[in-house]
Amino acid sequence: MTTVAKFEIKYTQYIDQNGKPTTKKLPAFAKDADTLKSLYRAMCQVRQLDTKAYALQRTGKMGTYPAATGQEAIGVGFGSALNKEDVLVPYYRGQAAMIQHGVTMEEVLLYWGGDERGSDYQHAREDFPIAVPIATQCLHAAGVGKAIQLKGEKRCVATEIGEGGTSEGDFYEAINVAGIWNLPVVFVINNNQWAISVPSEIQTACETYAQKAIAAGIEAVQVDGNDVIAVRDAAEKAYAKARAGKGATLIEAVSLRLCDHTTADDARRYRPEGELDEGWKAEPILRLRKYMESLGIWTEADEEALSKEIAEEVQQAVDNYLATEPQAPETMFDYLYEELPARTMEQREYAIKLAQAKGAK
């Protein structure tokens, strides 16, 4: 017996849950006050947006909504490291990254509020809409990466998937093709330890999700998903490598879902005692705040000012969302094809007629 291949998976954490650096070798941005504050702000914003969306759903003003509570460092970390010209291919719990790349809170609310216009991103024109069918987005990211490669551009693609989603064939097919085609794609696994009610203990026998990359021959790293500095640092390195034509990377960011799966879920049915208490101690926002305080760049006053400011932004987005009139019935047809077939055109007219009749009543 001879050994023909060897592999190992490395784990990175820079800031522990008490806000203390766990190493001397921090990335440069970890000492830059503005960067830290903007990361902090972004995480707080998503936290508030999710809370608000939840409340809206409970009062019948919002559809099913998947909060990212506890996982803000993941989306903010890899989303904030993207350049404008890069492409984001999100998943349904991807609002943290999406907003970092230019999607507006209002668009997020519109989407989950049952309005397709929420995917007509006004700024992030090239980003993919949310893919609800799990893992399918990984292949779209590979395809975008292939196009970028064919066009000889220096851009990269980032896509996010839940740890449970890695059990789908599409995830594997995507990392495999990204490997063999050396695509500029970065796959981020949001390991929040739950796939609705299914914990990792019954999802896969792997000790890490990062190691799934070995099946595709691509590089992988596991990071503390509650440490926004670790996530962002890993993302920056992976993007630089991708843009330089050196291929794909898989990043597993380990966190914990501190909320229900969605507003339609009740995690009390399956979540073990005490998990939340432990989880809240490790959550990303407080940790970064402590770290910033230890650097002397953040005060109680800053905190109050920020949360007030964000509250107003979120409220503004909610107001705009609530003020948005529903689309006209014909919009059910107007984006099916560039040109609607005659037969469907009749149905369009009929739908308009019905709506008018209703209106008349």
Add this chain to the structure above:
Amino acid sequence: MTTVAKFEIKYTQYIDQNGKPTTKKLPAFAKDADTLKSLYRAMCQVRQLDTKAYALQRTGKMGTYPAATGQEAIGVGFGSALNKEDVLVPYYRGQAAMIQHGVTMEEVLLYWGGDERGSDYQHAREDFPIAVPIATQCLHAAGVGKAIQLKGEKRCVATEIGEGGTSEGDFYEAINVAGIWNLPVVFVINNNQWAISVPSEIQTACETYAQKAIAAGIEAVQVDGNDVIAVRDAAEKAYAKARAGKGATLIEAVSLRLCDHTTADDARRYRPEGELDEGWKAEPILRLRKYMESLGIWTEADEEALSKEIAEEVQQAVDNYLATEPQAPETMFDYLYEELPARTMEQREYAIKLAQAKGAK
């Protein structure tokens, strides 16, 4: 950065291409004349069957046929290590293993001769029929393994897949579930280095196919697929482990396809110069023969006797195959459901009527 997981892939070869042992620690059966002779016989039989089937196709007496030339050691190696009560879930190039587990040559010919009765195995009643859609069989094997586990039986399941097929999502979903459910399944990758015209260099970035098992948290080993002793030994160990409830194993057997993909293919369109010459030097049959000769248990006379004997067996199977009348037209309907719906029953009658009319003409 701390290391959180380590892996390595080991390679096994016992007999090199000159028939010389490459290690002192040979498995016991490698010194047992009867076992060696039966393995040798089995490989020669498949070689002759494939050659015959090819000839039949060229004369219009056979459909598209996938020979296993050069890969006989793989199917014979893992197929011969199965117990009768174990279950084989084959792939389309699986005749070597299928015959080892009780499928008759005549059934193999019937199947590729366009007759469903070729899958109504008279001996291997529980074995799965050939799955043409690539990689799908891996999930069936996992399901069979799950049933065996639920029933508390001490049997195991073996399934085979080509190296190209490992790019399909089903392969990955199967090894992943086999891992987390600790199923008694052994996945054998027939790495014949080609997926029709696609070589491994453009199939996956992995250095080995065995390492794909790391994505499922199951054990893997790579063996010389031209060394029937290495293949059988790896299979025996994996089966013993599976039957003992210790879970799944992935075996990559590295060989080379010395024939066209199927009778419908022309490998000269894509196969590099000289590959075949090199390949034939490493092929499994001659190698085992040399080894047996070095043990003094095989002579020129034995060889002649054997090939004559096999020729007769194969001819017998071919004669039976050619003598088999096609099925009656109603058999298109008789196995669709246990009870045929009224509507389809009318179609059945109609088909019979048409056939009779034709016959009458």
Add this chain to the structure above:
Amino acid sequence: MPAVTLIEAVNMALSHEMERDSTVVALGEDIGTNGGVFRATDGLIKKFGKERVIDTPLAESMIAGVSIGMAAQGIKPVAEIQFMGFIFPAADQIICHMARMRHRTRGRITLPMVMRAPFGGGIHAPEHHSESTEALFAHIPGLKVVIPSNPSRAYGLMLAAIRDPDPVIFLEPKRVYRIVKHEVEDNGEEYPLGCCFVDREGTDLTLISWGAMLHETHMAAEQLAKEGISAEVIDVATVSPLDIDTILESVEKTGRALIVQESPKAGGLGSEIAAEIAEKRVFSLLAPIGRVAGYDTVMPYYRLEKQYMPTVDRILEQARKIVEYK
């Protein structure tokens, strides 16, 4: 007798059959501890343990393929696809294997198994949670596709589906999971697969529907009665293989047919029913065959879903047209 909803009836049938037949096993995403996102399997894991109520990894092709392997070995899987919109990763296993194993092996290997999935619109769900694609599977020989329309049928048809010797795709109209209750006795009595149910007798017009739309159809029939139009209402129930004879008989009697379906019109099940009538009873017809259906476009997100789905008014409008047709 307990009054139960459709989803409770499904749960009752599963529980009854798992009690009666120890080879029946339930599997799917979140069906164990969580009892399924709609609670179809609520309580089963407590009753039967995690060996027989299996929370699977997140992979539909796996769920289908593994069920096939289990069924071949004498275990009867009742697999849940969380929403029908997520059945497509399993399409290959369903179409190429589930539907064919008996045929392929000349009856040597059969697959008694059920694949359950909630389907249809009207519950304000996100994208891919509201479609009705039963016609895709109804076109595949070797499958049976069953759709209960109310609690009693859900109970009886589910029992029949589990006991059937061939694979059954069991689609549950989630919009009506909880809107009506029936008194259903847990007596293990099944309803036959492969036949339509005449829910209401009538003489002027035959209304043909299945699943959730049957509720709008019945309301329409009520209203028509008030207007002096006597509508016969047929619940197709088993959409494949289709019991066309019951439908033809009715149309022969009434001379008028209106099919009501939630799925897009083009290539929907209603087209098959209309085609059969047009082939076998065309000259019994006193009016064109009507189809009230979802539009031939993508199911909109929920703010517009009401505009997409057929309504009682749309049924009434068509029904009157057909009855008044000269």
Add this chain to the structure above:
Amino acid sequence: MPAVTLIEAVNMALSHEMERDSTVVALGEDIGTNGGVFRATDGLIKKFGKERVIDTPLAESMIAGVSIGMAAQGIKPVAEIQFMGFIFPAADQIICHMARMRHRTRGRITLPMVMRAPFGGGIHAPEHHSESTEALFAHIPGLKVVIPSNPSRAYGLMLAAIRDPDPVIFLEPKRVYRIVKHEVEDNGEEYPLGCCFVDREGTDLTLISWGAMLHETHMAAEQLAKEGISAEVIDVATVSPLDIDTILESVEKTGRALIVQESPKAGGLGSEIAAEIAEKRVFSLLAPIGRVAGYDTVMPYYRLEKQYMPTVDRILEQARKIVEYK
């Protein structure tokens, strides 16, 4: 003008368009060095290099999903699925994404792309190499499904498919890949998508078909002519969205319709055509609407495939019945 077969015409159109439009890229299993198992892409890799003629790993969902990503970025993929029987692993990507991206993003992201696949029986192939499942995709709003019946149409429709702003599933009837040759000038002229072609004018009966079956249909029309029956023959060509008006016009004229399809009868495309006629022209009919189709069972292995597929005799039998109908 060269006389080319259908498969050569496909190759000619691909080559023409890749020449003309540098954003067109071909990808699939064995399409590069090997030129495709049927040689549809023969020579393209030499002409355009392996950047634009891509041998992919063996994964259909990947081929579809990656094509979607490429199309969103302005590359025009022409993806090959080696046989239509292997398209099902890609069903999820096709149904949930290819068909919906424009709609989902309100037109922000569109997917001009083509997915090619040879389909149909009659070539003595193994299991899963002979089915006709076009009806499954014809039921999905947002897709266009195109089936050429001869070399000229293959050339013109393929050009149109590649130039179309929306995703097109292009199904090639492999049984007739090489049985007829047409003089086809490589002039880049396309045939319109979304319309039927009246191949032969007639007055007594309308024969409606598509793909390979059109050949048997034409032979039948010839024979009928000899018997004094004038049959109009329509090549549907674009099976979705359906150009029903051309068909209705013809049926209105002839009063008789016979649909010929290779796929199973139940839920096939013929059912949709018949349903539309039954809804919109039922009282123009002088006879029931006939459907000659494959049987509602699994396509048999090749020793029996001739018994499965509709024949000229079966078409003639039905046609005469319909014409003689009293």
